[in-house]
Amino acid sequence: MQSKKQFISGILIGILGIVLFSSKAVMVKLAYQYQVDALSLLLLRMVFSFPFYMLMAIIYSRKENPDSVVKSDYYWLAFFGIVGYYLSSYFDFVGLEYIKASLERIILFLYPTIIIIFNKLFLKKPINSTQALAIFLTYIGIVITFWGEVVISGTDTYIGGFFILLCALTYASYLVGSGWLIPKFGVVKFTSYAMVVSCVCVFIHFGLFSKVNIFGLPWEVYLLGFLIAIFATVIPSYLVSESINRINSSNFAVIAGFGPISTIILAGIFLNEVLTLLQLFGAFVVIFGILLVSIKKEKASK
Numbered sequence: 001m002q003s004k005k006q007f008i009s010g011i012l013i014g015i016l017g018i019v020l021f022s023s024k025a026v027m028v029k030l031a032y033q034y035q036v037d038a039l040s041l042l043l044l045r046m047v048f049s050f051p052f053y054m055l056m057a058i059i060y061s062r063k064e065n066p067d068s069v070v071k072s073d074y075y076w077l078a079f080f081g082i083v084g085y086y087l088s089s090y091f092d093f094v095g096l097e098y099i100k101a102s103l104e105r106i107i108l109f110l111y112p113t114i115i116i117i118f119n120k121l122f123l124k125k126p127i128n129s130t131q132a133l134a135i136f137l138t139y140i141g142i143v144i145t146f147w148g149e150v151v152i153s154g155t156d157t158y159i160g161g162f163f164i165l166l167c168a169l170t171y172a173s174y175l176v177g178s179g180w181l182i183p184k185f186g187v188v189k190f191t192s193y194a195m196v197v198s199c200v201c202v203f204i205h206f207g208l209f210s211k212v213n214i215f216g217l218p219w220e221v222y223l224l225g226f227l228i229a230i231f232a233t234v235i236p237s238y239l240v241s242e243s244i245n246r247i248n249s250s251n252f253a254v255i256a257g258f259g260p261i262s263t264i265i266l267a268g269i270f271l272n273e274v275l276t277l278l279q280l281f282g283a284f285v286v287i288f289g290i291l292l293v294s295i296k297k298e299k300a301s302k
Contacts, residue, residue, distance in 0.1 A: 010246025015258050017239030022262040024232035025101035026270050028093060031224040036217055038093035043206045043214060044225030045089070046199040049233045053199065056192040069184045077181055077190065081197030084174020085237075089198070090205070091167035098160030101267045105260040106142050107164040112256050113139075114172035123180065125248075134254045137289030142260055144282030175244065175252065182245045191241040195233075254289075261286055 031041050096104055112135060119125040174194075182190050206214075244252050261283050267273040 006246050010243050011251075011255055013239050014243030014247065014252050014255050017236040017243060018256055018259045019262040020231055020236035021240070022105065022259045023266055024228055025092075025096060025104050025263055026266045027224050027228050027232060028096050029101045029267075029271055031221050031228075032097065034218045034221050036221045037210075037212060038090070038097055039206055039210050040212045040214060040217065041221070041225060041228075042089055042093045042202055043210075044217075044222065045228045045233055046202040048226045048229030049195065050199040052230075052234045053192045053195040056188055057196050060186070060189040060192060063186075063189065073181060073184055076177060077185070077193055078197050080174050080177035080181070081194035082201055083170045084177070085195055085198035086201035086205075088167050088170040088174060090202075091163045091170065095160040095163035095167060098156040099164070100273065101263055101271060102260075102273055103157065104160070104164050105263040107161050108168050108171075109138075109142055109256070109260055110165065111168040111172040111175070112254060114169060115175050115252075118172060118176040119179070122176065131251075131254060134289045138254070138286045141282045141285030141289060144278060144285060175240075178241060178244050179248055182241055187241045187245050188238065191237050195237060 028041060092104070092108070095107075099107075116125075116127055116131065116135070120127055178190065184190075185193070240252070243255075247255075264273075264283060
C-alpha cells in the first residue's frame with residue numbers, strides 16, 4: 001500500500017514540476033520582447049538560482065555518502081550537470097529566439113521517447129506495452145495540437161527546431177542519468193551538485209563569449225530572470241528529481257506530456273496564442289495517454 005501511495009505522490013510531484021518547468025518558455029518569450037539575447041537571459045537565470053543550489057550543496061555535502069557512491073559517480077554527476085542543465089538550457093533558450101513557445105514544447109516533447117530508448121540501450125530496462133501505448137497516444141495528441149502551428153511557421157522554424165531537438169537529446173540524457181544516480185546521492189544532493197556545475201558552466205560561457213553589459217538591461221528582464229530562476233528552475237528541479245526517484249525516469253517521461261498542455265494554456269493567457277478546437281481535442285488525447293501510465297505500476301507489481 002505504501003508503494004502505491006509513493007507512486008501516486010511521485011506522479012503528482014512530477015506533474016507540478018513539469019507545469020512549473022513549462023512556464024519557463026512563456027517567460028523567456030516575454031523577456032525576448034525587451035531585446036535581450038539568449039545567453040544573457042540564461043546567465044540571469046543561473047545567477048539568481050545559484051545561491052539556492054550552492055547553499056543546498058554545502059548543507060548536504062556534510063552528509064556522508066552511502067558505500068554505493070564511488071569516485072566515478074562524481075564524474076558522471078558533473079557530466080550530466082554539464083549536459084543536462086547547461087547545454088540543454090542553452091539550446092532551449094537559443095531555439096526560443098526563433099520559434100513560438102508552443103512549438104518549442106512539441107519538439108521538446110521528443111525527449112520521453114529518447115529517455116525510454118536510452119533506458120533500453122544503457123540500463124537494460126524493457127519497454128512494456130502500456131508505456132508504448134501511452135507514449136503513442138501522447139504523440140498523436142501533440143501532433144494534432146500543433147499541426148497548424150508547424151504549417152504556418154516560417155523558415156526560422158528549422159533553425160529553432162534544430163536547437164530544441166538538441167535540447168531534447170541532452171535533457172533526456174540528464175533524466176536517464178538522474179534515474180541512475182539519484183538513489184546513490186539522494187534527491188537534494190544530486191540536484192544541487194548538478195545545478196552548481198551547470199551554473200558555473202554558464203558563468204564561464206558568458207565571460208568568454210558575451211559582450212553584453214549585464215547591468216544595462218531593462219528592469220523587466222531582471223524580474224523575469226528572477227521568476228525563471230525560482231519558479232521555473234529551482235523549485236521544479238527538485239520536484240522532478242524527487243518524482244524520478246519515486247516512479248523512475250521511464251514513467252516520468254510519460255507524465256511529462258502535461259508539459260505541452262500547460263504551455264498551451266499559459267501561452268494563450270500571456271502570449272495571446274489562440275487555442276482552436278482541434279488543439280483542444282489534441283490536448284484531451286494527450287491527457288488520456290498520460291492517465292494510462294497509472295496502469296503500468298499495477299502490471300509491474302505482478
